[in-house]
Amino acid sequence: MATVSSAPAPGMHQIDLSKLNLQQLAQLKQQLDQEMSVFQDSLHTLKVAQGKFMESGECVEKMTPECKGKSILVPLTGSMYIPGSIADTENVLIDIGTGYYAQKDIAGAKDYFKRKVAFVTEQMEKIKALGVEKSKVHKAICMMIEMxxxxxxxxxxxxxS
Amino acid sequence: MAEEIQKKMQKELEVLGSIQKEFRKAVAQKQQLDSQLNENKAVKEELLLLKKDAEVYKLIGPVLVKQDLEEATQNVTKRMEYISKEIKRADDHISALENKQEALQENLTKLKNNLNKIKAKA
Structure with a gap:
């Protein structure tokens, strides 16, 4: 779960594209292609994470006090289930990362997932903005190569003539 | 004379290649450390948000073992310190490799110029 900084990397400086030769432009274009595909990958990963958090959030919504004592099927493995009943509808265990699980009440769990979704969405926005920036530069380079x-x-x- | 320089260049190029390989490895390692640090940061924030009497478990193998909240927070903090130190080490390693690369590249350009001069004379 990396945070994305939108500040320009140190050591970055502006280059006049028209002063570069074709080979340099091609190299730059390739580099940008690579960076853009990295952004795409990250965006995809974040999308998956966002989906998971949303799903968990929805599940917590369904945990109402009326669920107490209701029977459910508990998966022991991916393909084997045993019947069980819900004993505690107030508390859930949440994986908070690096192997730690914290017990939270329903309200706390809802809040947790809401925060996580907001966090991931924020990161996605940042990456999208960066991607737009990169594609602009990419276009400029393509035009310069053409010229x-x-x-x-x-x-x-x-x-x- | 020209052959000698060419041989030398070949050697330098090999060294440069291996250093570049090491460099890429070091960068990948640093990225991994960075993401670990970020995960630990998120966990610590979460632990600090918990109530004092909240139950915390740690996944050890397939079982969840109950942990003291205080202890867990300390553990995560310690791990963050350790990872930060590792990142610093990785950074130093990376910049050292960068310097080596630059020096080698300079050397190579010099050799190339020498070679061209000799060839021009011949």
Missing amino acids: KLQAQMQAAKPST
Whole structure:
């Protein structure tokens, strides 16, 4: 669960694209492609995490005091269930990371999942903004490559016009 | 003379390659440490939010073992300190490798220039 900082990395500086040659531009484009795919991956992972937190939150919503004593099937393995009944509807155990589980009451659990969803959503927004920024630069580089190529072609056959 | 330089360049290139490999490994390791630190941070925040009498369990193998909240918080804090130290070490390692890479690259450019000069003379 990494936090994303939207501040520019130290050591970053502006480069005039028109001063780079084709090879450098291609290299830059490749680098950007890579970065953008990393963003896509992170976004996907966050989406999955968000879904899980939302699902858990919905499950907690369904845990009402009326559920007490109701029978459920408890999965022992992925394919084997045994009947059981709900003894405690007030408290749930939540995995808070690094192997720690904390007991929370229903209100606390709801709050926990709400916070987690908000956190993940916030990170997603940040990554999306970064992605937009990168794709803008990507477009600019593509345009510059196009321009350079055309200029080269023009230079190669100057007597056609 | 030219052959000698070429041999030297070959050697330097090999060294550079291995250092680059090590560099990538170090960066990956640092990223892993970073994510561990972040997870621990989130856990600590969560532990601090809990009520004093809240029950905390730790997953050891397949079983949940009850833990003292105080102890758990201390444990996480200690782990964060340890990871922070490890990150610092990784950072130092990375910058050392960076310096080595730069020095090697400079050396290589010099060798290349020498080689070109000799070739131009011949």
